[in-house]
Amino acid sequence: MTIGKLRLTNFRNYASLSVDLSPGAVVLTGDNGAGKTNLLEAISLLSPGRGLRRAAYAEIARDGAAGGFVVHAHVDGPEGEADIGTGAGGSDPDAEGAVRKVRINGAPARSADDMLEWLRVMWLTPAMDGLFTGPAADRRRFLDRLVLTIDPGHGRRALDYEKAMRGRNRLLSEGSRNSAWFDAIETQMAETGAAIAAARFEMVRLLKAMIERAPDTGPFPKADVALSGVLEAGLASGAAVDAEEDFRARLAEGRERDRAAGRTLEGPHRSDLLVRHRPKDMPAELCSTGEQKALLVGLVLSHARLTGELSGMAPILLLDEIAAHFDHRRRAALFGILDDLGCQVFMTGTERELFAAIEGRARFLTVSAGAVSTG
Numbered sequence: 001m002t003i004g005k006l007r008l009t010n011f012r013n014y015a016s017l018s019v020d021l022s023p024g025a026v027v028l029t030g031d032n033g034a035g036k037t038n039l040l041e042a043i044s045l046l047s048p049g050r051g052l053r054r055a056a057y058a059e060i061a062r063d064g065a066a067g068g069f070v071v072h073a074h075v076d077g078p079e080g081e082a083d084i085g086t087g088a089g090g091s092d093p094d095a096e097g098a099v100r101k102v103r104i105n106g107a108p109a110r111s112a113d114d115m116l117e118w119l120r121v122m123w124l125t126p127a128m129d130g131l132f133t134g135p136a137a138d139r140r141r142f143l144d145r146l147v148l149t150i151d152p153g154h155g156r157r158a159l160d161y162e163k164a165m166r167g168r169n170r171l172l173s174e175g176s177r178n179s180a181w182f183d184a185i186e187t188q189m190a191e192t193g194a195a196i197a198a199a200r201f202e203m204v205r206l207l208k209a210m211i212e213r214a215p216d217t218g219p220f221p222k223a224d225v226a227l228s229g230v231l232e233a234g235l236a237s238g239a240a241v242d243a244e245e246d247f248r249a250r251l252a253e254g255r256e257r258d259r260a261a262g263r264t265l266e267g268p269h270r271s272d273l274l275v276r277h278r279p280k281d282m283p284a285e286l287c288s289t290g291e292q293k294a295l296l297v298g299l300v301l302s303h304a305r306l307t308g309e310l311s312g313m314a315p316i317l318l319l320d321e322i323a324a325h326f327d328h329r330r331r332a333a334l335f336g337i338l339d340d341l342g343c344q345v346f347m348t349g350t351e352r353e354l355f356a357a358i359e360g361r362a363r364f365l366t367v368s369a370g371a372v373s374t375g
């Protein structure tokens with residue numbers, strides 16, 4: 001799948017932009033603050049969620065533009081061509097909320113998930129550099145994004161679980177002992193929670209298998225991936241447990257403990273993605289900064305291969321300031337793997353020389369103060 005044309009209106013430092021794109025590598029170069037990451041952020045909003053910065057929509061609208069922002073793309077997907085438009089912010093009452101309007105071929109989409117029929121977008125940004133050492137919530141979000149690009153129903157499950165858990169947490173913090181309410185909410189949490197754990201478990205299983213049979217990944221070390229969490233442990237044990245029923249029982253048993261804490265202490269909202277550097281047999285968080293970056297890039301590349309195989313759609317990759325992290329040898333390896341994957345990949349950097357190895361086979365765009373020119 002490919003974005004052929006991108007149009008932005010009042011998107012951060014872009015008042016109005018219309019740019020023709022091409023399959024394969026697209027390189028965006030320009031000074032600091034020119035608008036390179038903003039452009040990647042716009043593309044990231046062509047998938048469900050809040051995009052690669054997780055910004056409030058009102059913050060994205062250019063200088064607080066009253067009409068909000070619009071991102072519009074003409075895409076070429078497995079089902080043919082489509083026009084996808086999305087926007088929010090400004091004076092829109094939903095500006096601060098999670099609601100974003102999406103139109104596909106001019107018709108309002110049922111939900112942002114509908115964009116996944118056309119595009120699967122995955123990204124790596126400098127903000128993810130501390131993924132292995134930072135909070136588990138960031139790794140869960142990363143993992144859920146990996147799942148979502150392969151299993152479009154995952155976003156809905158996560159929202160339903162969050163909603164039910166907020167309800168249970170409210171009861172807990174109020175000190176409620178209304179068993180009927182707890183029973184009803186815990187049934188919903190068990191259903192959605194077990195489905196979330198199963199989807200994550202399946203993702204990790206597929207990713208492990210892909211890493212296992214991947215060709216030599218050059219300077220990007222192979223990773224061992226696993227999950228921690230009460231539900232995941234049951235799935236990993238291989239025992240024939242009914243994860244939903246097991247989780248429902250755990251929630252009911254944990255009411256006193258959770259009431260004391262004022263919140264739900266067990267469930268997929270506490271799980272973690274565990275990553276190890278396989279050649280060194282070392283937890284990722286103990287590896288050097290460069291090794292962590294190489295591991296993360298390797299994971300995303302394996303996942304891109306997996307997405308392509310399973311969905312029939314090579315995903316779109318957004319690699320923000322990745323090239324600058326690597327030496328000449330690693331950059332050449334990265335470009336080679338990206339070529340093999342056949343993804344449309346957007347890469348940013350302040351210096352064009354970083355991409356010298358792909359001069360002639362990438363589209364180069366120069367970004368300057370919210371404008372984009374070719375060459």
Ligand SMILES: Nc1ncnc2c1ncn2[C@@H]1O[C@H](COP(=O)(O)OP(=O)(O)OP(=O)(O)O)[C@@H](O)[C@H]1O
Nearest residue numbers: 012013032033034035036037038059060061062063
């Ligand atoms: N809502 C907004 N309205 C107008 N300008 C904005 C808005 N949000 C951000 N900006 C501007 O966008 C610019 C940042 O662009 P961006 O982060 O894309 O830069 P970049 O080219 O990736 O730079 P770097 O190389 O430093 O990462 C800043 O000048 C910032 O002031």
